[in-house]
Amino acid sequence: MATKFTTDDVTHIASLANIPVTDGEKKSLADGFTKTIGVVEELNKLDVSVVTAVHMTGLSNVLREDEVDKKRMFTQEQALANAPNTHNGYFVVDQLIEQDD
Amino acid sequence: MKKLNTLTLASAVKKLKSKEISHKELYADVSEAIAGKNKELNAYLALNTEAVSQAEKLLDTPLAGVPVAVKDNFLTVGLETTASSNVLRGFNPPYESTVTSRLKKAGGVVVGKTNMDAWAHGSSTETSDFGPTKNPNNLAHVPGGSSGGSAAAVAANMCITALGSETAGSIRIPSAWCGTVGLKPTYGRVPRTGVVAMGSSLDSPGPMTKTVEDAAILLSVIAGKDPYDATTGELPVPDYASNLKKGVKGLKIGICYMDHPQLKGTQTEKSVEEAGKLFEKNGATVEKVALSDQLEDNTILNPDYAVGVYTVVQRSEVSSNLARYDGIRYGHNRSTFGAEAKRRIMLGTFTLSKGYADKYYVLAEKVRNLYIKNFAQLFSKYDLLISTATPGPALKFGESEGNPLFGELTDLLNEPSSLSGLTGISVPCYWDKKTGLPLGLSIMANHWQEETVLRAAYLYEQETDFNPWTKEAHE
Amino acid sequence: MNRKRTSIRGRRRRMSEWEPVVGMEIHVELKTKSKMFCGCKNDPFHAPKPNIYTCPVCLGMPGGLPVPNKKAVEWTIMLGLALGCEIPLHSKFDRKNYFYPDLAKGYQISQYDEPFCVNGRVHLPSGDVRIHRVHLEEDTGKLLHKTVNGKKVSLIDFNRCGVPLMEIVTEADIHSAEQAREFLKKLYQIIRYLDVSDADMEKGTMRLEPNISVRPVGDTHLPAYKVEVKNINSFAFVKKAIEYETERHITFLEKGEKPPQETRGWNEDKGVSFPQRSKENAEDYRYFPDPDIPPIVWEQGYIDGLKKQLPKLPDDKFQEFVTMGFPTSYASLSSVSPSSVVFVETAYNLTVKKDPTINPKTFGDWLFNRPIDIETANPNKIAEELIQSRKVVSIPDEEIQKAISDVLAANPKAVADFKAGKEQVKMFLFGNVLKTLKGKGDKKKVMEILQKSLTV
Ligand SMILES: [Mg+2]
Numbered sequence A: 001m002a003t004k005f006t007t008d009d010v011t012h013i014a015s016l017a018n019i020p021v022t023d024g025e026k027k028s029l030a031d032g033f034t035k036t037i038g039v040v041e042e043l044n045k046l047d048v049s050v051v052t053a054v055h056m057t058g059l060s061n062v063l064r065e066d067e068v069d070k071k072r073m074f075t076q077e078q079a080l081a082n083a084p085n086t087h088n089g090y091f092v093v094d095q096l097i098e099q100d101d
Numbered sequence B: 001m002k003k004l005n006t007l008t009l010a011s012a013v014k015k016l017k018s019k020e021i022s023h024k025e026l027y028a029d030v031s032e033a034i035a036g037k038n039k040e041l042n043a044y045l046a047l048n049t050e051a052v053s054q055a056e057k058l059l060d061t062p063l064a065g066v067p068v069a070v071k072d073n074f075l076t077v078g079l080e081t082t083a084s085s086n087v088l089r090g091f092n093p094p095y096e097s098t099v100t101s102r103l104k105k106a107g108g109v110v111v112g113k114t115n116m117d118a119w120a121h122g123s124s125t126e127t128s129d130f131g132p133t134k135n136p137n138n139l140a141h142v143p144g145g146s147s148g149g150s151a152a153a154v155a156a157n158m159c160i161t162a163l164g165s166e167t168a169g170s171i172r173i174p175s176a177w178c179g180t181v182g183l184k185p186t187y188g189r190v191p192r193t194g195v196v197a198m199g200s201s202l203d204s205p206g207p208m209t210k211t212v213e214d215a216a217i218l219l220s221v222i223a224g225k226d227p228y229d230a231t232t233g234e235l236p237v238p239d240y241a242s243n244l245k246k247g248v249k250g251l252k253i254g255i256c257y258m259d260h261p262q263l264k265g266t267q268t269e270k271s272v273e274e275a276g277k278l279f280e281k282n283g284a285t286v287e288k289v290a291l292s293d294q295l296e297d298n299t300i301l302n303p304d305y306a307v308g309v310y311t312v313v314q315r316s317e318v319s320s321n322l323a324r325y326d327g328i329r330y331g332h333n334r335s336t337f338g339a340e341a342k343r344r345i346m347l348g349t350f351t352l353s354k355g356y357a358d359k360y361y362v363l364a365e366k367v368r369n370l371y372i373k374n375f376a377q378l379f380s381k382y383d384l385l386i387s388t389a390t391p392g393p394a395l396k397f398g399e400s401e402g403n404p405l406f407g408e409l410t411d412l413l414n415e416p417s418s419l420s421g422l423t424g425i426s427v428p429c430y431w432d433k434k435t436g437l438p439l440g441l442s443i444m445a446n447h448w449q450e451e452t453v454l455r456a457a458y459l460y461e462q463e464t465d466f467n468p469w470t471k472e473a474h475e
Numbered sequence C: 001m002n003r004k005r006t007s008i009r010g011r012r013r014r015m016s017e018w019e020p021v022v023g024m025e026i027h028v029e030l031k032t033k034s035k036m037f038c039g040c041k042n043d044p045f046h047a048p049k050p051n052i053y054t055c056p057v058c059l060g061m062p063g064g065l066p067v068p069n070k071k072a073v074e075w076t077i078m079l080g081l082a083l084g085c086e087i088p089l090h091s092k093f094d095r096k097n098y099f100y101p102d103l104a105k106g107y108q109i110s111q112y113d114e115p116f117c118v119n120g121r122v123h124l125p126s127g128d129v130r131i132h133r134v135h136l137e138e139d140t141g142k143l144l145h146k147t148v149n150g151k152k153v154s155l156i157d158f159n160r161c162g163v164p165l166m167e168i169v170t171e172a173d174i175h176s177a178e179q180a181r182e183f184l185k186k187l188y189q190i191i192r193y194l195d196v197s198d199a200d201m202e203k204g205t206m207r208l209e210p211n212i213s214v215r216p217v218g219d220t221h222l223p224a225y226k227v228e229v230k231n232i233n234s235f236a237f238v239k240k241a242i243e244y245e246t247e248r249h250i251t252f253l254e255k256g257e258k259p260p261q262e263t264r265g266w267n268e269d270k271g272v273s274f275p276q277r278s279k280e281n282a283e284d285y286r287y288f289p290d291p292d293i294p295p296i297v298w299e300q301g302y303i304d305g306l307k308k309q310l311p312k313l314p315d316d317k318f319q320e321f322v323t324m325g326f327p328t329s330y331a332s333l334s335s336v337s338p339s340s341v342v343f344v345e346t347a348y349n350l351t352v353k354k355d356p357t358i359n360p361k362t363f364g365d366w367l368f369n370r371p372i373d374i375e376t377a378n379p380n381k382i383a384e385e386l387i388q389s390r391k392v393v394s395i396p397d398e399e400i401q402k403a404i405s406d407v408l409a410a411n412p413k414a415v416a417d418f419k420a421g422k423e424q425v426k427m428f429l430f431g432n433v434l435k436t437l438k439g440k441g442d443k444k445k446v447m448e449i450l451q452k453s454l455t456v
């Protein structure tokens, strides 16, 4: 039973992904996802009952000492240099949630 | 006299150091090539206008100030970095990638930033928001991707050497399709710090060069532990160039994937078979490894499954990696993502979402481990696996359109090794007289075995006439 | 209206039928020198300017990669050990994906299914509280809501983004507001003893979120809903919030309704909670292991070593004071914080050295019945004062009376002045009496008798 995507699914996923999509795009996106996921579902043929996932590197406990690394730190100017909207050293964004009070 | 832009990295460094040529002469020829061809090829997105003056101060460094083309997903201070996406249009990095800072420290000069599939999402460089790059060997064809700009810049002698990055095939595919050399290092061999992340558990920056020797030289410069990338390995970095001539005598080599139905009777199959014979002639033991659906000691797990695994792992990681692009601190807002990026972000969001993560992401990671185990078994038996980097020569423009899995089908041959973090190289192994298009021989090895890969590739390059730059060096 | 009175009477009745079921989530910023996954300075509260403790990693620049802070990891393990937790030998960091402007990367690095510490327990007189888990994550940036050029905007400062943050999650074992306060006090003490955070609720380096539901007394099942209350910045307010919410839920439950599951904020001025608009999609965080960070694997020996390095904890010190002979109330006051321990121990030892007859009880009686800030006082001075106060040699009242009579007889003018209303000459006479007594006698007593003699 292959997963079939509806335009409602696309709406929900787009909202989770914070990606704006137009109603016009939704149908073809849904069809594309259905097709791609169909290929993915081939994986169900494999027996993975005894397999676990592993981290790619085979490394463990790669930690840093608790030291301030000044040479890596930005000045305020560097931090803000690429921002489209700043104010008094802050990044600025339209208010998302109306504040109570 | 031959144009200096056709020099290999090794010979350019030698000639600069011996003062046989000057930086001015070298850069004049490179600039001329760029000026003459970039409009048509669209290999470079941004150029360094101060390259010559920077280079002139670097004669006493290992790379002596040679011009290097760098894929646009490496952050470079002073050169706009966009990963070929409108989202990052105008972004001036406030810090330098580890790879390019190692390159600069060794005396390489970033001559320009090269085009790519936007966010490295693709195998053709067609998804760039700044227009596609064309294949210098045949303008009707794509250069491959995602590091298509770097491969084209090398192939068209618009630089001396180049850097690219691979998630699954993004170095090897364009190298195969442009007729250049591309080395994908072991995952963790070369730091990802300051490289726009695509699939964090897969991304491997690497050299894209004219010759195997150049790849060896460049790899020694960029490889090694980086304190800012916890996934880099501690292993010391050898001088890869000094061990190239050891040959393949005594090596055990397996030929794989060539019994895949799609490859039966193709030139690709023929070229790989001939490569096998060549290695055999030079003292290696060569045998075919059969495809199977199940994990067994002497078979290779059907790569068809890898498409599904790769799709899920990569999309999932992409959805998270591209979450930072909100246009608040830099760049533009999320409506500026191109269609392919939007598709990948959304699919990856789905494969990680509540109720589905186990069915997709977790399952994919488990199957991925099957591939890792499969390769571990194979490499207990073989030193190298050889195959083809692509099913055939470069596609025409538009051939991939309307097929969301185009990238994955083309990547098929590279995905199992990428998912397993292996190293591999593509070297030219055929040129079609009619189309002018090449094929690439793929040589893969276990983790950290770059030296063995380079040895075999070097021998192959020396013993055949497929590499135009070594051929010219012999003349 | 007599509504209020009924409600109080009603409350008493209702509270005997219903009980709150409370679990706590506590976030604590660690006071490491550098941030959790980068080398930026960790001192957002004292930063002179916004966005100066930033780098590619915590500002979410392309290509910035996290490397975990070893000290932060060790401190989290130590807190887990101090809370009686098991330390699983395999652990990892995961990405928690959601969008908010203060979250630079679009995900928070946290721990999902393999936290550093699990299954702990805190012993309390009012009932043990089990610790579900302790994990390590990173803090977000700070939003300031302002109107700039007539437009409502949020200003973002990333100085705090990436500061190491421990999250302590209890089981729903708390059944009264008082027990919650007791638990938090104990947790706070342990954190201060370990010296891993200033745990300052005003500054927000310790943040409390009770999950509250209510069930009939005698019911042992977890209710099918819970209400999370955020933005609480003192233990007292947690207590108030639990009381307030319990009342609010009972109103629903008595009508046979299930209180709605939601996240609420706490308004400390009005003493009420209010519904918070929840972040959209907040429930689907799409956790997955962070591919940028290799897993954390411990050897049991290493954990045992950390356990040995644990300093003495409040319970240990309390026991020590009790063993020394301090009454439990004084032992408890003495073990409130590491500095109180040092102070009481030092002051007591100095005092006993000077006067071996002083025992812990008399020492405590004297110390804890005066307005001394034991966090800042000088133990040397305190010991000296205590010795002095005890040096007073008591003498019979008759001797005092005699001295006073002598002084009054010798100063008839002063006595007359006093009687004419010059109150201040009393102190002159008092001084003369003390002089005559040569420092002997209780001053209070002397004053008493002097007053009496003068007003006769
Ligand atoms: Mg948390």
Ligand SMILES: [Zn+2]
Pocket: C035, C038, C039, C040, C053, C054, C055, C056, C057, C058, C059, C162
């Ligand atoms: Zn930082």
